[in-house]
Amino acid sequence: MDFLRPASWEEALAAKAEHPTAVPIAGGTDVMVEINFDHRRPDVLLDLNRIGELHDWEVGEDTVRLGASVSYTRIIENLRSVLPGLATASHTVASPQIRNRGGVGGNLGCASPAGDAHPALLASGCEVEVASVRGTRMIPIDEFYVGVKRNALAPDELIRAIHLPRADGPQQFSKVGTRNAMVIAVCAFGIALHPSTRTVRTGIGSAAPTPIRAKAAEEFLAAALEEGGFWDNGKIIPPAVARQFAELVSGAANPIDDVRGSASYRRHALGVMARRTLGWTWDEYRGNERSARCA
């Protein structure tokens, strides 16, 4: 097995162009497991760890540019106020050791339906910056997941960064696992309220061949909030609306029975998580509105 260690982004792109089957390795928390268990034996490993810019982030006025290799620990420690959904999801990944090494670029590279970053990324409406020697393109997150553990990257492309809108409202993430830590999601749910556009976005993990949004649920809730004047009056969302939202989230899932849980349990759990996370985000929104009015 050849081990390439480019010292710059340009060198990495050139190496990937020359060896399109080379497997990039960032934190290695997925790649090394696959190699150690002999699930994968690549001819070439492309180590991205000498490329400093992949570990950097920039907080702009409207957007956060997150380098592909920024670790979950750094997201939790530094970006909670601007990316609360992703920070909460990061907190549920594995253990401190894995969170120190692993990052969102690796989660996207794997594109496992169970990856914890995906529901938060879908709910935020981010874009993935990918590049090759041919140039750079931005892939909307809705177009990134193309099949079971398959993403929209061409063989010569690498993920450079993720561009996430700064949170303009409350965001939540919830995950069901068979224990409290070091656990692959049985299913997971992310929600982001976007008061600036009066929209709601969601993300579902581990309950379909790819991470998905619950679009009918989003549209239903946005319409109900608009019709009831809830964004302005800050009233409690009626239980019937929350119930319908939860049912639509459950209905969006396309889960399977497997060792981690049954399809029917996953559907049920998603409905519960949808109702709870909606309650948490809406309470936060109402609290923020009240404080703004009193200030």
Ligand SMILES: Cc1cc2nc3c(=O)[nH]c(=O)nc-3n(C[C@H](O)[C@H](O)[C@H](O)COP(=O)(O)OP(=O)(O)OC[C@H]3O[C@@H](n4cnc5c(N)ncnc54)[C@H](O)[C@@H]3O)c2cc1C
């Ligand atoms: C014990 C253990 C527990 C875990 N628990 C969780 C968990 O709770 N939740 C969860 O979501 N994940 C979990 N994981 C999986 C893993 O930690 C995550 O998927 C993590 O985000 C991978 O990041 P990484 O940097 O280590 O990726 P790597 O292992 O380096 O790479 C992962 C994949 O992405 C590709 N890749 C990496 N960087 C790039 C890039 N810049 N451009 C293109 N492709 C790239 C690689 O080629 C590979 O296919 C766990 C893993 C272990 C070993």
